[in-house]
Amino acid sequence: MSKGLLHHIELYVSDLKRSIDFWGWFLEEMGYSPFQEWDRGKSFKMADTYIVFVQTEERFLDVSYHRCRVGLxxxxxxxxxxxxxxxxxxxxxxxxxxxxxxxxxxxxxxxxxxxxxxxxxxxxxxxxxxx
The missing domain is CATH 3.10.180.10 (2,3-Dihydroxybiphenyl 1,2-Dioxygenase, domain 1)
Incomplete structure (x- = not known):
């Protein structure tokens, strides 16, 4: 039964290549496999859950992420x-x-x-x- 389990997580990133270089090896070590790929994104999947990385549009890059702000x-x-x-x-x-x-x-x-x-x-x- 999958009720309540995460279906997917989507993260917008400032530099897709750099993020994939970082996350790709780690997620594969955790048992994830490459799942989907397109010009501005890539995902990795394990069982029924996948994690998506999407290149942030340039117009939004002036606002940086900080984990102590509202959000993840x-x-x-x-x-x-x-x-x-x-x-x-x-x-x-x-x-x-x-x-x-x-x-x-x-x-x-x-x-x-x-x-x-x-x-x-x-x-x-x-x-x-x-x-």
């Missing part, structure tokens, strides 16, 4: 294990992606919350949480 704060994904979080943290660092709250990592979300927090190219926070 972050996306959080399930990891397989603590080891999976550790492996992905290493891959993120190898790609030069800044780990948020590094001085508290991997317990930045609290003593019982083993996760890695990082940002996409538009500074949207992403979280990978161990069970």
């Amino acid at each position: 704060n972050h996306l959080a994904f399930h990891a397989e294990s603590r080891q999976h979080v550790d492996d992905m943290t290493r891959k993120l660092k190898d790609k030069g992606i800044t780990i948020l709250y590094a001085n508290q990592h991997p317990f930045a979300g609290g003593d019982d919350h083993y996760a890695v927090f990082f940002e996409d190219p538009d500074r949207m926070k992403v979280e990978l949480v161990a069970p």
Whole structure:
């Protein structure tokens, strides 16, 4: 039964190529596969849920995203294990992606919350949480 599950998420991005370079490898590591692609967008799908990235129109690029404004704060994904979080943290660092709250990592979300927090190219926070 799919009632209540997310069908899809659509994110407008400032630089589609840069966002796909960032999100593509991560989503494929999470089990998503490329799904749809067109001039100004691309999506990745896992089971019945997909995530869409769309190039923001140039006339809207003067307003930058900030997760503390009204709107989406972050996306959080399930990891397989603590080891999976550790492996992905290493891959993120190898790609030069800044780990948020590094001085508290991997317990930045609290003593019982083993996760890695990082940002996409538009500074949207992403979280990978161990069970």
